[in-house]
Amino acid sequence: MATFSVDFLGCKVSHVDAQALRERLLADGHAERAGAAEIAVINTGCVTHEALRKSRHAASRAARAHRRVYVTGCAANLSADAFAGLPENVVVVARSSEETPAFVAGAVGAIGCVQADARLDRVRAFVKVQDGCSFSCNFCVIPLVRGSSRSRRAEAVLAEVRRRVEQGHREVVLTGINLGCYRDREAGYDLARLVREAGAVPGLGRLRLSSIEVNHLDERLLTALRETPTVSRHLHVPLQSGDDGVLRAMARRYDSRTYLRRVALADGFNLTTDVIVGFPAEDERAFENTVRVVEESGATRVHVFPYSPRPGTVTAQADPVPKQVKRERSARLRAQSREASLRRWREKVGAEDVVLVDRPGRGYGDDYTPWLVDGRVGELVRVRGAAVTEEGVVAA
Numbered sequence: 118m119a120t121f122s123v124d125f126l127g128c129k130v131s132h133v134d135a136q137a138l139r140e141r142l143l144a145d146g147h148a149e150r151a152g153a154a155e156i157a158v159i160n161t162g163c164v165t166h167e168a169l170r171k172s173r174h175a176a177s178r179a180a181r182a183h184r185r186v187y188v189t190g191c192a193a194n195l196s197a198d199a200f201a202g203l204p205e206n207v208v209v210v211a212r213s214s215e216e217t218p219a220f221v222a223g224a225v226g227a228i229g230c231v232q233a234d235a236r237l238d239r240v241r242a243f244v245k246v247q248d249g250c251s252f253s254c255n256f257c258v259i260p261l262v263r264g265s266s267r268s269r270r271a272e273a274v275l276a277e278v279r280r281r282v283e284q285g286h287r288e289v290v291l292t293g294i295n296l297g298c299y300r301d302r303e304a305g306y307d308l309a310r311l312v313r314e315a316g317a318v319p320g321l322g323r324l325r326l327s328s329i330e331v332n333h334l335d336e337r338l339l340t341a342l343r344e345t346p347t348v349s350r351h352l353h354v355p356l357q358s359g360d361d362g363v364l365r366a367m368a369r370r371y372d373s374r375t376y377l378r379r380v381a382l383a384d385g386f387n388l389t390t391d392v393i394v395g396f397p398a399e400d401e402r403a404f405e406n407t408v409r410v411v412e413e414s415g416a417t418r419v420h421v422f423p424y425s426p427r428p429g430t431v432t433a434q435a436d437p438v439p440k441q442v443k444r445e446r447s448a449r450l451r452a453q454s455r456e457a458s459l460r461r462w463r464e465k466v467g468a469e470d471v472v473l474v475d476r477p478g479r480g481y482g483d484d485y486t487p488w489l490v491d492g493r494v495g496e497l498v499r500v501r502g503a504a505v506t507e508e509g510v511v512a513a
């Protein structure tokens with residue numbers, strides 16, 4: 118038996134992939150140990166240059182404390198060179214997310230005597246339904262490192278949702294790289310049908326979508342979301358830019374009017390979004406358009422990503438917007454996001470919500486509003502808003 122630890126950097130999909138690695142090693146009879154394990158697995162991210170830098174740093178640090186380190190995930194697939202020069206006990210595994218758990222388990226060596234039931238280390242369970250992307254946005258490295266879109270069988274997804282609920286998770290997040298591309302053609306499922314059936318699993322408290330492209334936000338999906346009582350009233354719909362010239366240069370497949378029209382259909386859902394700041398085609402006027410569209414969309418939180426060129430993408434060679442300009446635009450958009458969040462939170466004072474307590478004293482409401490709340494971690498608690506702080510709504 119070997120002792121191991123699994124860590125991840127990056128997005129929810131990276132988290133799910135790390136969980137699959139962890140479960141595979143536990144199923145093979147190895148023992149999880151935080152800190153002092155013989156084997157460390159680091160599932161990495163590479164969406165930004167910063168993510169790649171952090172991934173290398175994590176591998177380098179782990180190499181000093183563990184006998185062997187397996188570097189898996191997006192950064193490993195993007196560039197084994199990024200890990201060149203690290204000690205010999207670092208093994209870079211450039212394989213797809215489907216192949217990686219078996220490869221690492223094979224390398225560690227199976228014991229095969231323990232059937233562990235690995236509970237997720239987070240309160241909400243992330244269930245991956247789809248991987249890869251066939252959209253080819255000009256700045257994005259994901260199709261290169263994760264391949265084109267493919268979906269899990271609906272039967273397997275629903276079985277995993279049932280298993281997570283049996284393990285005690287009250288909330289399940291359906292996760293994918295491009296969730297709206299979900300299809301199980303053989304069994305006749307799209308995302309709307311999957312939502313209806315996953316949301317009806319007995320014992321499930323709440324179902325969320327991790328993120329959805331605006332192209333997929335249509336009446337069929339929205340009707341399924343509205344008619345499934347467990348579905349949370351929150352949607353994360355990436356905007357990336359509110360300027361049509363920049364959206365074209367990004368090859369984003371929609372314009373700002375389409376974005377606004379589609380998110381308006383999702384009336385009643387709390388909208389959050391992603392924006393890339395300082396894309397090569399973004400001048401002052403284009404940035405002002407983004408500020409305006411964010412405002413008009415009603416988004417209550419914006420994840421701001423200063424643009425960094427990624428190797429192998431169409432825009433890999435271009436980065437003309439000065440760092441200082443990116444910093445100023447990012448700060449302005451973050452301030453706008455902060456104001457929008459506070460406005461949303463203030464509406465909660467005197468109102469009721471159901472909060473999933475995910476850390477001591479903290480949790481998220483149905484529409485993903487952060488709450489400061491007492492209650493047992495992992496439980497859904499009914500609350501009433503009493504006040505607002507910089508960190509969220511205070512429960513009475």
Ligand code: SF4
Nearest residue numbers: 250252253254257259
């Ligand atoms: S939709 Fe575009 S940004 Fe999103 S993963 Fe696919 S290629 Fe990347």
